[in-house]
Amino acid sequence: MESFREFSLWVLAFCLVFQLGYGFYLPGSYPHKYGVGDELSVKVNSLTSIDTEMPFSYYSLPFCKPEGGVKDSAENLGELLMGDRIENSPYKFKMYTNESEIFLCQVDKLSDEQFKILTKRIDEMYQVNLILDNLPAIRFTKKDEYFLRWTGYPVGIKIQDVYYLFNHLKFNVLVHKYEEPNVARVMGTGDAAEMIPPVGKEGSDKPGYMVVGFEVIPCSIMHNADSVKNLKMYGKYPSPVKCDPATVGMPIKEGQPVAFTYEVTFEESDIKWPSRWDAYLKMEGAKVHWFSILNSLMVITFLAGIVLVIFLRTVRRDLTRYEELDKEAQAQMNEELSGWKLVVGDVFRAPSNPALLCIMVGDGVQILGMAVVTILFAALGFMSPASRGTLITGMIFFYLILGIAAGYVAVRLWRTIGCGDQKGWASVAFKAACFFPGIAFFILTILNFLLWGSHSTGAIPFSLYVILLLLWFCISVPLSLVGGYFGARAPHLEYPVRTNQIPREIPQQRYPSWLLVLGAGTLPFGTLFIELFFIMSSIWMGRVYYVFGFLFIVLILLVVVCAEVSLVLTYMHLCVEDWKWWWKSFFASGSVAIYIFLYSINYLVFDLKSLSGPVSATLYLGYSLLMVLAIMFTTGTVGFLSSFWFVYYLFSSVKSIYYNTLIVEVGDEFPYFIKFKQHEYERPSFIEKKYCSFLSERRRLKRGEEMAGGSFATDSVAKERAQQYKGRVTLYVIITCIVAATGGSLFGYDIGISGGVTSMDDFLQKFFPDVYKQKMHAHENNYCKFNSQALAAFTSSLYIAGLVASLIASPVTRKYGRRMSIICGGMSFLIGSALNAAAANLVMLIIGRIMLGVGIGFGNQAVPLYLSEMAPTHLRGGLNMMFQVATTFGIFTANMVNYGTQNIKPWGWRLSLGLAAVPALLMTGGGICLPDTPNSLVNRGLTEKARKLLEKIRGTDDVDAEFQDMVDASELASSIKHPFRNILEKRYRPELVMAIFMPTFQILTGINSILFYAPVLFQTMGFGRAASLYSSALTGGVLASSTFISIATVDRLGRRPLLISGGIQMITCQVIVAIILGVKFGDNRELSKGFSILVVVVICLFVLAFGWSWGPLGWTVPSEIFPLEIRSAGQSITVSVNLLFTFIIAQAFLSLLCSFKFGIFLFFAGWITIMTLFVSVFLPETKGIPIEEMTFMWRRHWFWKRVLPAAA
Structure with missing residues (x-):
């Protein structure tokens, strides 16, 4: 396990270092470029106040409404939960056109109810929040010599018991000039934005502008009611009074008319679009955050010193002395034992309320995982404030998905406490899914009734309540039960010592133990109280918090401190012979929640002095209580798990009579x-x-x-053993292999569909407008049209997720079987396809891609193993290639879907991405119906079931030879506890080399990039959109059909001849394409029709060669060469390397195409030459050799027999 972690960390580190060179910013929206005179529309958000913390609708006050009525903007889940209600407004501007004295409307007479509500909102200091081009309006006020920045402006002001209304707004819009010629413009703002390509030369000479700032100055002006009563909206009103924020002139009285006006000026600014949020996100006092971190490090160092002393001076000293004693002295010492050694027979006695402890620990793991992932994503820029509500939406999404972790941990701990008893695991998993969410829903329901009674927009609508309940019971609860199922199937942790039947009496303590537990929370609180102030200010004072990097560091330090505090207190309790450490270890670190709640009360009393009314105070305390409960679960879980590890380690090291x-x-x-x-x-x-x-x-x-x-006569020995395997190809084997092979269609469909979607204009306009703009340029370099790091990130995110998932899939496949990994992969792919089809922004799109990658990682890891182990030896190659058949069929199907959806405007791309759910459903449903492989069943101790299954799939009862080899391999595999460590040993060197180089070379043929970008590539060469997709469908069909050539010949001709001949054909095709493009296709030219057709034909020949050689055999060879003890680890390395290099090539292909031009094909041709020579020199023939006998094959090879250690 240790080497597995090291391998994972090295892979992730490599990917992160590589990605740093290709950084990109995901602000939540793309830059809107407006031409002079284009219309800008201002939107309004809810009225907010730090005095009540209850938002209200903008139109709950007597303000002017837009022509055509009020319309709600599309909002995400997080915005609705935060109380945001974004609506259209009557304020409209024309880009770079200054306008003054614009009349909006007049309220003829303020009614008594309107007067009261206005004065009440002024007393409660409510702010009006306006939005232009996704930027909130800000205002500046001067205090002494400092300028203060505020978001929004107040409804009015109270001076000497007289209320004044701000009825005139002076807007100042900061714009940045965008002088690139032939710029594509955006008509409209927000969700209604539409890219309009330039037409003619006239439009290409006009500069475009981007909004980079939005300032507002509110004024109170008394207008002449008679002068404006006949004016229409947007009419000119020459007011004699100018806007002066220092004077007020519009007092509010019952029955008095109120007129609303505004003016706007535009100011050119040097601020660039990516930096426009700096004015909102700038937070002073970075030194304070560093001081907080330094303070935490000092606490950690102090506690680490104590832990070190415990381990080195106390525990190790006692254990060393104990080990050195002979038997007689050992028996004498057992009578004189004291301290923690006396509770050896009681330390693992089950605690009181064990089910509740398991549930709370499971919920704590879920909350902690959600916090870590959310903060990490926010720190990386995926949850920018520019995308309102994404932080809350992300938290909910990650919390729901991590329900599987809660169920797994809760049930695994439950079985450990119950000494392996599986009874009641479903109840524990279900309660883990309902315990904390149930408390949260109870508190939120009470608070929601208060908000409903106040008619606040902060109240959760009933429809949203139903949606949240559906998410809870349809996603979180099932995933928790799935995690519980895995936990019930996992081997329980056996205690290192026996528990006595009679509990040992605990000596009377001088001080109550709970006093020490309560005091322990002060140290974790000391690590976060500074950061806590900034978070509270962000939540309750309306300040922007965006230093998630600091917050992530503080979270890690908090986890370390909680672990150390709980560990030290557990050791202290054991030293005084108190063996009831379970709950105390939980509350020792969890007691930090008490101090946070006390701090919240202090913040309410001394910092939120303006908070008025019992409703507001109740809301504050209710939300604070929910926060501290989540913190208690999280910190308590960290403390308990660290103490459990410490106690287990401590008593595992004792050499006693046991x-x-x-x-x-x-x-x-x-x-x-x-x-x-x-x-x-x-x-x-x-x-x-x-x-x-x-x-x-x-x-x-x-x-x-x-x-x-x-010398080792590998072929004769292995084939002689293979001839002892009885049986035939049964219909059952064919059906199961066909069903399992559908997992390959996930990978294939994604390759084909993503490439087609990225050539659709509607998709590019929504997510990659810069790429769309480059397509519209008349003189853009042909090779660089689609060069975009954001587009490359869209592609690459799947492969990174798949890489990590394949490493996680290895222990899952080994412990729970190939079938379970297939089911996990299908479910993850299903979730990802739903997110992609419903994507509203780039962040959601990439999260969906990540879930697709997880599904592909699990599927690609498990399916080839499943096929290899189910297939008879003499047909293993052909049946294993069904994975590649499914992959190519997925590519072909995806290309045909793209061809059909390209003309469905504007949501054809959603249909293409959403139909990925079809192969996901096939894989998930097939996984549920499939049996596991005999090898996997034997490896998990189910030998009787494995033999019956082997007899069924072979169609005979005479399976003794094959079954005995499985049992022998399984027993050897069960002794291997660290497959990732063992695979690095010299005896597995040939297999490891092939697991790394075969998938690497498969990707370096350039096939994935060519298939993925085929529509883009054909558009680049001058094909129309429909023709390019049709050509892509053609290549997909060729690839699918060519795989059948390999199936028919691989078990007759062997692996090596196909790989070598396919490599020669691919080299030839790549060189021909490079010559045609280099001679006939320049930077700004298109190929003639004849040469374009010739390129397509040659590419099809290339795809044909790949389809019967490196395509299927790149998966088949690695899946059949590993012995059982390291098979899952070897397949994980194969999949990880495949996805890693797919990621690298996908990330770099567009840039390489732009830089190398036609040389990109010579680049891949060079690699194909190298891989062909590699196969001819280093890969022995594996045709007809049983999987269990592959070891002998390497010992006969001329090269590998010199590398392998001598046999004992």
């Missing part, structure tokens, strides 16, 4: 360390079986030596 260690070593390569209880002296049959298995293998090796005269 344990002896037996070490059996067979040769230099097969050591086995078996622990068993001294009072259970039974014959170690497992060791005997291992020894017999090893001797059997050594005899077979020696027999090979005799037959070959000193």
Whole structure:
């Protein structure tokens, strides 16, 4: 497990370093470029106040309404929960056109109710919030020599018991000139924005402008009611009084008419569009944050010193002394033991209310995971304030998805406490899914009734309430049950010591233990109280908080401090012979929530002095209580898990009468360390079986030596063993392999569909307007039309997610079987396809791509293994290639879908992405119906079930030889506890080299990039949009059909001939395409029709060669060469390397195309030459050799027999 973590970290580090060179900003919206005179529309948000913390609708006050009525803007889940209600307004501007004295409307007479509501909102200091081009309006006030920045402007002001209304607004719009010629413009703002390409030369000479600032100055002006009563909206009103914020002139009285006017000026600014949010996000006092971190580091260092002393001076000293004693002195010492060593028989006694503890720990893991992922995404810029509500939406999404972690941890802990008893696991998982959310819904319901009674927009609408309940019970609860199922299937953690039947009496303590537990929370509180002030100010004072990098560091430090505090207190309790440490370890770190709640009350009393009314105070305390409960669950979980690890480690190290260690070593390569209880002296049959298995293998090796005269006669020995395998190809095997192979269609469909979608104008306009603009340029470099790092990030995010998921899938596949990984992959892909089809912004699109990547990682890891293990030896190559058949069929289907949806405006791309749910449903449903493989069943101890399944799929009862090889391989595999570490050993060097180089070379053929960007590539060469997609569909069809050539020949001709001949054909095709493009296709020219057709034909020949060689065999060869003990780890490395290089090529392909031009094809041709030579030199033939006998093949190879260690 340790080497697995190290491998994962190195892979992630490499990807992050690579990605740093291609950084991009995801602000939540793309730059809108307006021409002079284009219309700008201002939107209004809810009225807000730090005095009541209850938002209200803008039109709840007697303000002017727009012509055509009030219309709501589309809002996401987070915006609705935050109380935002974004609506249109009557304020309209014309780009770079100054206007003054514009009349809006007049309220003839203020009614008594309108007068009261206006004065009340002024007393409660409500602010009006306006939005232009997604920028909130800000105003500046001067205090002494400092300028203060405020978001929005007040409804009015009260001076000497007289209320004045701000009825005139002076707007100042900052714009940045965009002088690039032939610029595409945006008509409208926000959701209604539409890209309009330039027409003619006239439009290309006019500059475009981007809004980079939005300032407002409110004024109170008394207008002559008679002068304006006949004016229409947007009419000119020459007011004799000018806007002066220092004077007020519009007092509010009952029955008095009120006229509303505004003026606007435009000012050119040097601020660029990516920097326009700096004025809102700028936070002073970075030194304060660093001081907070330094303070936390000091606390951590202090506690780490204590922990170090405990381990080195106390625990280690006692253990060392204990190990050095002989038996007689050991028995004498057992009578004189004191401190923590006396509770050895009680330390793992089940706590009171174990189910509740398991549920709270599971919920804590879910909340902690949600916090870490959300803050990390926010720190990376994926949740910018420019995208309102994305932070809350992201928190809810991650919380729902991590329900699987809550169920898994809760049930796994429940089984550990119950010594492996699975009874009641479903109840524990269900309660874990309902406990904290149930508390949260109860509190929110009470608060919501208060908001409903006040008619606040902060009240959650009933429809949204229903949606939240559906999300809870349709996503979180099922995922928690799935996690619980995995936890119930996982092997429970066995305690290192036995528990006595009679509980030991706990000595009376001098001080109550709960006093120490309560005091422990002060140290974690000290690490976060400074950052807590800024967070509280952001929530309750309306200040922007955007230093998520600091917050992430503080969160990590808080986790470390909680772990150390709980660990130290647990050790102190054990030293005074108090073995009831379970709940105390939880509350020792969880007690920080008490201090946070007390701080919240302090903040209410001393910082929120203006907070008025019992309703506002109740809202504040209710939300604070919900926050501290979440913190208690999180910190308590961290403390408990660290203490559990410490106690387990501590008592695992004790050498007492309970344990002896037996070490059996067979040769230099097969050591086995078996622990068993001294009072259970039974014959170690497992060791005997291992020894017999090893001797059997050594005899077979020696027999090979005799037959070959000193060298390993791999082919004869292995094939002789293969002939002992009885059976035939049954219909059952064919059906199961076909169903399992549908997992390949996930990868194929995504490759094809994403490439087609990225050539659709509607898709580019919404998510990649810069790419669309480049397409519209008349003189753009042909090779650089689609060069966009955001577009590359859209592509690459899937492969990074798949890479990480494939590493996670290895232990899942090994412990729970290939079938379970197939189901997980299908479910994740299903979620990703739904998110992509419903994507409202680039962030949501990329999150969907990440979920697709997780599905592909699990599927690509499990499906090839499943096919290899289900297939008979003599047809393993052909049946394994069904994975590639499904992949190519997915590509072909995707191309046909793109061809059909390209003319469905403007949502054809949504249909293309959404139909990815079809292969996901096939894979998920198929996974549920499929049996697991015999190898996997044997590996998990289900030998009887495995034999029955093997007899069924082979169609005979005579499966002794094959089944015995499975059992031998499984017993050897069960002794391998760290497959990722063992795979690095010298004896597995050939397999590891192939697992790395075969998928690397498969990607370096350039096939994935060519297929993904085929529509783009054909558009670049001058094909029309429909023709380019049709050409892409043609290549997909060729790829699908070519795979059947490989299926028909691979088990007759072998792997090597297909790989070598396919490589030669691909080299030839790449060179021909490079020559045609280099001679006939320049930077600003199009190919003639004849040469374009020739390029398509040659590319089809290239795809044909790939389809019967490196396409299927790049997956088949690695999946069949690994022995069972490292098979899942080896397949994970294969998939990870494949996705890693797919990521690199996808990230760099457009840039390489732009830089290398036609040389990109020579670049790939060079790599194909290298890989063809590599196969001819280093890859032996695997045709007809059983999986369990692959070891002998390497020992006969001329090169690898020199690398491998000598056999014992």
